[in-house]
Amino acid sequence: MTAPLPWRRERRAHFPGLPAWSVRAAMAKDESFEVSAFPEIDARWAWEGADGGGVRVCVVDSGIDGSHALVAPVAQSWQVVADDRGWPRIEPCEPRDLAGHGTACAGIIRAIAPEAEVSSMRVLTDGKSGTGAALIAGLEYAIEHGFDIINMSLSTTRPELRLRLSELADRAYFRRCVLVVSAHNLPVESYPWNFSSVISVASHDQDDPLTYFYNPAPPVDFHARGARVLVARPGGGVVRSTGNSFAAPHITGIGALTLSKHPWLTPFQLKSVLYHCAANFGRVP
C-alpha cells in the first residue's frame, strides 16, 4: 500500500523535545512531495542582494525595546490601552518591552532584513499574555496602516475569537498585508496561525537562520529555525530561547527580503515564492 499523500495523512505525532507542529530538519529534508515548479524562481531570484529596504514590518507582540543595538531603530510604536469604558484604544508609546518577547522577534527580523522598517504594536499587555480584545484591536490597526508584513508569534485558544480573527486575516490578505504567524507550541487548536490566509510557521532544529522547509502536511506552511535561537534581550545582550515564536520572525525576515526585491508580490505569490525557495523543494528535472 502506498503512503497517503502528506496533506491527507493523519497528523504526525510531534517530535519529542521540539515545540508541537515542528520537525527535525533531517526528516524534513527527506520528505518527498510532488511539485509543479516555476523553474526560474529560486532563492537567488527571490532575495539575493536584498536587504529588506522599503518594506514595512509590524511586530504585533509585547512591544520592542527600541534601544537595543540588535534591534534599533523602531520606526513606530503603539500600544493597546483600555479607555474609560474598558474598550481597547490604540495610542503611540515609547518603544519598550518589559517581557522581552517582541524584542526577541524584532531582533531576528532585523538580523535577516537589516534595512526593513520595523514597527511595534504592543498587544500582550500582561507580560507574555494579553486579552483577545487587545489583540483584535491592535491587529486591525496594523492591517489598516498599510504594513507589508505583520509578525505574530502568539495565538488564542478561545473559539469565540476565531470568526473575528478570520475576518481580519482575510482583510489583510486582500490588502496585500502578509500575516506571518507562529504555530502554537502545544498540539492544541488555536488561532490565527491555522487559517489558510496566513503564513504559518513552526520550528526545525537546525541553526541556520535562512534554512527553512516547506511542509506539505497542513496546517503549518513552513518550518524555520526555532530551537535554541540566540535572541535579543531587552536592556541589551542576548539569550538563548526556544519556541515557534522564534521561527515565525525568520520567515518574516526572509519575506521582507523578498518583498524588498519584488515589491509587487501579493500574499499568495509571496507564499508561493517562499515555497519555491524552501530547502526541501525538489527541482523538477
Added chain:
Amino acid sequence: MSRRLVAVLFIDLVGWTSLAERLDAEPLQQFLERYYDICVTAVDRHGGIVEKFIGDAIMAVFGAEWSGEDDGLRALRAALQTRSEVSRLAVSGLDPAGPGVHCGIAAGEALVTRSAHAGVRIVGDVVNLAARLQSAAQRDEILLNEVMVRLVRSHAVVAPMPPMKLKGKREPVPVWRAVELADASAPVRTGVPFVDREAERTGLVEAYRAVTSTGRAQALMVLGPPGIGKTGLVHEAVERLLGETPTPLLISGACQSFAATGSYGPLGQMLDALLSHADVARQAATIRGGRVLEVLAQLRTPTTADGEASGPGTEEISWAVRELLACAATDPLALVWEDLQWAEPALLGIIADLADRLLDHPVLMICVARQELRELPPRNPNDGPDWQTVHIGPLGRPHTLDLVGSLMARGQPAEVVAHDMDVVDRIVDDCAGNPLFAELMVETLALGYSLGDVPPSITALVGAMVDRLPPAATRVLEVASVIGTTFTREQLATMAVESAEGVLDDLVRRNLIACARPGEYRFAQQPVHDVVYGRLDKRQRLDWHRELARQPVNRAFHLEAAVHLLRVLAPDDPELPELAQRATSALLSDGTTALRRRNLPAAIGLLRRAQDVPPGANEAAHALVAVRLSDALLLGGDLAGARAAVERVIEESPGSRAGVACRIQLGLLAVRSGQDGEVSVAELTEDLRHEEADQLSWCRLDQLHMLRYLAQGRFLAAEQSARAALRRAEEMNDGYERDRLLAALCEVGQWSPTPIPQKLAFCGEVATRFAGDRCLLVPVLVAQARLLALAGRLDAAAEALAQAHQSVMDLRLTMAAVLVEQGYGAVAAVAGEHERAERHYRSAAQGLEDAGHRPAALAVRALAVRERVRWRCDDRAVVEIGALRDQAAAMDLHGRLVAAAAAARVVAESGQPPDDEADEVLRLLARTDDPCLRGDVLTDLALAHRRAGDGDRARRMAQAAADSYAAVGASLPGSGIRERS
C-alpha cells in the same frame, strides 16, 4: 534544631467566659477535662503534639518532630474530629446548641528546637498567624492560611473567605474556610495528563493475561520515588484490565502515612468491598461456621482508646483473609495495594502470605510502594509466585516536555499567549522527570508565585523523605546541600562526613540524589536540594559554608553565602567586613577569569553578585568590580548597562576612590561611543592627584588618554599612554588589564611613528604570549600583517592573515572577522592590488555598519572608495566620494583625510585643479602624526596634481610622502612612490 514546614493548629472553646460564669467549679472542671481529653486524643491520633495549653485554648503542632508529608492534612483531620466530638459534649444547663470550638490552622516554615526543660518549641511567624486565624474564626469555623490550602487542596473541600486584616499583619491575609474532607475513595489527583510508560502498562496487562490463561497467581511490585507516577500508572493499567475478557474483580486500597497501630491499613476497607458482592458474602458465611466473618468483623473494630487488645491475632486474620479471597477468586481477581511503604510489618506479612497461598488461584497482586520498601518479608522461595519488580524512573526529557506543555495549556487562563517556551524549559529542567513536581510547579506558577518558590507540597514530600533517612544519610544529604546541587565524594570527605559507599547508594536508591559519574553526584531534582538546604538551621549553614570556603572549589559561592547568612544572623559581627571583603575578591577573581575567557553571561553574573556583597573596608575591590562589570557589559554590546554599572557606584559614594575609578570608566565609555566632549580629564587627574597608590585608576586614566589621543589622530601620544598604562598593569600584577593593553599597543602601533622593525618585534612578543588564546591573537596578527606588508614582506603578511582568518572561521568571531577583512584590504592596498583592496574594505565597512559602529564604518568605506579611485575612477567612485564628503561630520579624522585625498584625485580626473581638496588635506594632516596615512594621502595629492598638470607640486608632494614612509621604515609604499615620481 532545624527549620521545618509545620502545621500549627489552635483550638479554642466558644463562649468559655459565659460558661465559666454559669457553671459551678466542679462541673466546669469536669467539662474541661473532657474537652481537653477530646483535643489531646484527636491531636495524638493524627500524629501531632500538643505544644501548650493557654487557658481553654490548645496549640498543637504537626510535623515538628518528624514530617509525614501530610502534616497539613493531619492537622485538619484533628481539627475536624475535635469539632465534631466537642459539639456532642453534653453539658447540663447549657443552651441546646451545646459547646463549640473555633480553630485556626497555619502551615509554614518554623524553627523547631528541643530542650530538656521546655520540650519541643516552635519559633516562627506561622505560630502567630495560626493564633490570629483562630481568633478570627466564628463558632465551628476552621480557618486556613494559603500554604495550608496548597497542602490539603487535593484532599479537602475549602472555601475562600474575604482577605482578613489580622492584628500584627500589614497586608490583608488570604484566608480559606475548611468545609469537609474530600471523598477518600476518589482518585487523589485527576486530570493530570498521563504520558509515556507504555512498556510498564503493557507489562501489567500481560501479567493479567498470564493469570487468566494459566489460572495461577502473578505478583508485581511497582517501585518508584514519590510523585513519579506509580499510582497513575497502576490506575491506567487497571482501566485497561477492565476492558479485558474475562473482566477481573478489582479490589484496591491504600495505606495512610499515619494510622493507629494494629489497624492493618486498608485491609478492612478492601474486605468490605469484597463482601459487598452477595455471593462472596454467602460463601464466606459457610466457612468454619461463620468464623471468617467473625474474625473480619473484629478486625474492623477500631482499637479501643485504652489499648486493650482482645481481637484476633495476625495468624487468624491472615487465615480469614486468605479464605475470603479464595472464595472470591473463582473468577479472576485483581488486588491493588498502594503506598505499602507505610504499611505495618503485620500487613506486609499478610500480603506476602496471600501471594504464596493463593498461587493456584487466578489472582493478580499489584503492590505499589516507594523504593525504600524493596521486598516483602522473607518467605519460602519455593512456595509462591515469582515476584516481578517494575521500577518506575523519571520521565525522559521529551515526555516531560509534553507533560509540562499540556499542564501549562490546561492552566492557561490568558486569552492570548506568546509562543515561546522559556518557562516550560525551566520547569522541565527543575522537575527532572518527576510528574508530580512538574504539576506542583505549574500550579505554583498559576497561583502567581515565581518559579524559584518551592511548592509547599514538595517541601512536605521531600521533608518526609529526609526524616525517614538513617542519621548518617541525613548528615550526608545536608552537607551535600551546602556544597551545592552537585557534589563529589571527595568534597564530602573534606567535610569529614562519613560518606561510605552504602550511604550514597542508599540515597541514590531512594532517588534523592543521582550518580552522574563514579564519585560525582547531583540532587535528583532542584526542589530536593532546595528543601534539604532550606531545612538546615542557618547557623549550621553558615558554619559549613565557611568550612567549604577554605577549599579551592567554588570558594566565591561559599564566601558569598556565608556573608549573606552572617548579615542575617549577626549584622554586627566584627568578622563580617573581612568576610565580605574575601567574598568580593573571590567573586571578582572568578568574574575576571570568566571575562578573560569571554564567557560573558558567567562574568556578568559573577560580577553582579560581587557588586551585591555589602562593601567592606577595601574600596579598591569595590571599584574594580564595577569597572570589570562595566567592561563585560560593554563587550556584550550593552552600553547602557555598562554605564549603569559604574553610575551606581558614583551615586552611592561620589567622592570616594571607587567613585573616581568609576568616573574614569564613564569617560572611557563616552570616548568609545564618540562623546569625547563630555569628559573632563583635567578634573579626573586633579581628583587622583593625592591617590598615587590607586594604581587601577591611574592605569585606567592612562587608557582614557590613549583613547582620546587615538580619536584625535595623535598616535605617538596614544602609544605612550598605552605604555604607561601597561607599566601600571604590570605593577599591579593585573593580567586582565595587561592583556588588554598589549593588544591595544599592537593595534595603535599600526599608525604610530615608531619605527616598524621595533613594532614588529613587539607584536612578535605579544603573539607568543597570546598563542594559547586565538581570540586575543587575531588583532595582533592583523596588526602584524599590516606592518609586515609595509616593510615589504608580503608573503609573511599573507601568512599572518591566513592564520587570523582561520581562527576567525574556527571560532566564529564576527567582529574579528571584520578586522581581518580590513587587514586584507590594507595589505592588498600596500601591495598595489587596489581592486582587491576595495572589495575587502567594502566588506569590512558593511560588517562595521551591521554592528552599529558608524564612524569606523564610514572611515573604512572611505578607504574602499580611495582604492576604487586608484584603479578605476568611474562614475560610481565620483558619486560615492560625494556621498562620503557629505557625511564628513560623522567621520573621524582618518576617514575625512582619506576621503578628501580621494576627492582631490576625482577632481583632477575631471580636469580641474584640486586646490581646495589639497588645502583641506594639508590642513587636516597637521592634526595627525600617522606617518603612513600621511604618506598615503600625500601620494594621492601628488598623483592628483600630476593629473592636473602641476608637475612641480606633484614632485614636492611625492617627496614629502616618500620622506614620511621612510621615517617609519615603510619600505614598500616608499619604493612605490619613488618609482612613480
